[in-house]
Amino acid sequence: MADASIEFKGSSFTLSVLHLKTTTLADLREDLIKKVAQAPDFFYLVPIVVDIERVDSSIDYQSVKLLVEEFKFTFVGFTGSVAKEQKKLIRELGFSFVNSANSPANNTAKVDTSTKPVAAKPLAEPKNKQAEFVPKLELYTDKIHRGQIRSGQQIYAKGQNLVVIGSVSAGAEVIADGNIHVYGSLRGRAIAGAKGHHQAQIYCQNLEAELVSINGNYWLSESMEQHWSSPAYIHLSDTELVSSKLI
């Protein structure tokens, strides 16, 4: 109705998913402390869905929610491929259960905000103006930067891929909503898929980065040992970053 004061529409959002591998709270807390300490600003207020597929149903849902909030995440709900009864229980306890999308190419949980009670397929690209419209990765053009990117500098390719013709010094930061290509050494930080593109990739002629991240999943230098100091590209498979030889 045109004169109503509100409107309900379906939208697609990409959310970060925290996969639990144990129900032991102490272990969870310890690992969360380590992870969050590596980049606290990254995680602050991030909406998070907790995947409980890999743990048994003895999990204490309330404690997990509180634990997640303790680290300043915004808890959205639980998710995972679980039995109907478990989903029902979770809802009765007062927590949201979020159904993940079924398409194999996309494993991140999609929040269905339609008013239908049954979890339907996520609606097509959002039309409402509140959510930011994020175009498909294939549509991105390239933002080309010629020259070195020096310590202390930051380049953000908004709605584009970033191509750097030069090196990225330690202490510099390159960010792109799309892919990042560095024709030179990558010694600083590279953040690709900044608006949620899981398929974004990072390419460089010499991998010596301080941090690489694709859609919120990041690696520090210590995880890059395999292809350190060589031409490499980094991509995301499910929720694990993978580095591969470039040439």
Add this chain to the structure above:
Amino acid sequence: MARIIVVTSGKGGVGKTTSSAAIGIGLALKGHKVVLIDFDIGLRNLDLIMGCERRVVYDFVNVINGEATLNQALIKDKRVSSLSILPASQTRDKDALNKENVGKVLDDLGERFDYIICDSPAGIEAGAMMALYYADEAIVTTNPEVSSVRDSDRILGMLASRSRRAELGLDPIKEHLLLTRYSPKRVEEGEMLSVEDVEDILAIPLLGVIPESQAVLKASNAGEPVILDTESDAGKAYQDVIDRLLGETVEFRFLVAEKKGILSRLFGG
């Protein structure tokens, strides 16, 4: 109009003032009219290294505030008449220098000199930013040591984005790498970053390599810029720098450790 060269680094203590003094006198000895300006706000150094500390009456800020004319503040070098020095102020007021008032002084100086060499203070605060703002060329002084290299990189970023040339979209500042306190022996032992390592990270053309030398301390003790010590390796290396600045192609010396025999170890320096 004069060519403005800033000697900068980011990191402190790497050899900016030593290099400014050497290069200033070197260019003047070749017949050019050179003025050396100490851009530090509050800590005066260039006058000591040049040996003219007792002749400082007025300084840069006095000229800016109209308390003295340039003629009253400029100190003519006693060794080379075509070289003058404008000493730094001892004030702590970081607002003393701004783009307008510095620009005006540089314009005045530009009419009477061929080269204006700005000795930048360390850091990236007011004094350093003012020193690089009007530069046409920059000599980035770097030690083969990690924090110096990173700070030099930071300064290169500033040169590319915060200079007048960058703001007006003019041709960029011509950047030069001056590697100082280099020890070929330690490089060969794998303890020190090599010229290639630093060039790889900073990616700017190499202007010179000044070897670690005892002559530098002696020079500042005496107030005689080290380029005048023509026997020393450092002095010779600075002479090569002058030649390269003036367009000559000069092979890089002092990159390889000398194998000293026992006699030269007894009598050498």
Add this chain to the structure above:
Amino acid sequence: MALLDYFLRKKEKQVTTASKAKERLQIIVAHERNNRNKQPDYLPQLTEDILNVLRKYVQVSDKSLSINLDNKGGELNVLELNIELQDESNPD
């Protein structure tokens, strides 16, 4: 012996530059200390503090305040403050 003389001469030369440095420093540091005593170190902080107090009541810019310590003939010290208050009708 010529060799011994050579060694002795070398040592002398090294002592010379250090002592020259010391001599130059003594003169210049004494001169600067004399200048320093003329304006006490606390003046910049004092200026800042006073500006902050003023700001609670009126609008003042950093340049509105100037402070000077005058040494009027040995015994008498005068602290001079100049405060420029902004015109109410013209707030700049």
